[in-house]
Amino acid sequence: MDFYYDLHLHSALSPCGDEDMTPNNIVNMALIKGLHCIALTDHNTCRNVPAVMALAEEAGLLIIPGMEVETAEEVHVVCLFPTLEACESLGREVEARLPEIPNKPEIFGRQLVLDAEDEIVAEYDKLLITATAIPLEELVRMVRERGGVPIPAHIDRSSYSVVSNLGFMPPELAVRVVEFSKNCNVDDFLHQNPLALQKAYRKIQSSDAHYLGDISEAERSLPFDETPDAAAFLRELEKR
Numbered sequence: 666m667d668f669y670y671d672l673h674l675h676s677a678l679s680p681c682g683d684e685d686m687t688p689n690n691i692v693n694m695a696l697i698k699g700l701h702c703i704a705l706t707d708h709n710t711c712r713n714v715p716a717v718m719a720l721a722e723e724a725g726l727l728i729i730p731g732m733e734v735e736t737a738e739e740v741h742v743v744c745l746f747p748t749l750e751a752c753e754s755l756g757r758e759v760e761a762r763l764p765e766i767p768n769k770p771e772i773f774g775r776q777l778v779l780d781a782e783d784e785i786v787a788e789y790d791k792l793l794i795t796a797t798a799i800p801l802e803e804l805v806r807m808v809r810e811r812g813g814v815p816i817p818a819h820i821d822r823s824s825y826s827v828v829s830n831l832g833f834m835p836p837e838l839a840v841r842v843v844e845f846s847k848n849c850n851v852d853d854f855l856h857q858n859p860l861a862l863q864k865a866y867r868k869i870q871s872s873d874a875h876y877l878g879d880i881s882e883a884e885r886s887l888p889f890d891e892t893p894d895a896a897a898f899l900r901e902l903e904k905r
Contacts, residue, residue: 666888666889668701668898669699671695671702672702672706672871673873675733676691676713677713677776677777679707679776679875680768680794683876686876687779688720689720689781690783690877692721695726698880698881700883701726702727702728703727705717705730706731706744706745708732709763709795712787714753716779720781728895729898730749730895735825736797739824739825740825742815744813745813745814745902747895747896748895752811755807759799763793765791776793801838816843816869817834819844821849833862834862834863836863841866841903842866842902844868849870851870869885887902889901
């Protein structure tokens with residue numbers, strides 16, 4: 666079967682995420698769009714993953730626990746995990762290494778921690794859309810140590826990408842998957858940037874949705890004989 670996915674979504678916990686990006690709305694919109702699997706990847710935290718996981722399990726939708734971490738080099742990396750426990754372990758490390766900059770909701774937007782009823786249980790106080798003190802190489806190692814999959818995000822973009830900030834994907838990194846923006850023409854980008862990727866990677870595209878309507882349609886998939894769990898999905902994702 667073709668198992669349709671969108672592996673880069675933000676909730677109302679990301680200050681740049683619309684407040685309609687609640688756990689129930691995200692799960693229901695993913696089902697409306699015909700997706701089988703999503704990953705919640707808020708900026709530098711995973712505090713809304715448990716609520717989305719609980720709702721997704723009831724609805725028969727696979728959710729991959731994750732977050733989008735900004736490294737010390739200002740490179741965004743989507744970090745996906747086979748279990749919530751592994752994701753939360755990294756989440757604690759990442760939050761501890763955020764700078765002590767308070768969020769200003771009137772400027773950046775509120776950072777809402779929500780439960781499975783879409784009720785606000787907290788507002789996260791440190792600004793989440795900023796660089797952590799974790800270098801790229803260290804972050805990749807931290808993700809791997811927890812059984813996770815590090816995916817350099819939207820590498821075609823002119824900011825917050827490994828290619829724009831470093832000039833190319835360091836071939837020694839323990840990375841097997843790279844992400845391009847949803848509307849990127851991957852072949853054109855690689856033709857124009859021949860040194861960007863110096864070895865073979867699985868190339869994926871996800872929505873990076875901050876609004877419900879931007880969640881992907883059922884366009885990109887992986888093949889499975891039976892419905893996978895998160896660990897099986899990630900193993901297949903890393904095959905080239």
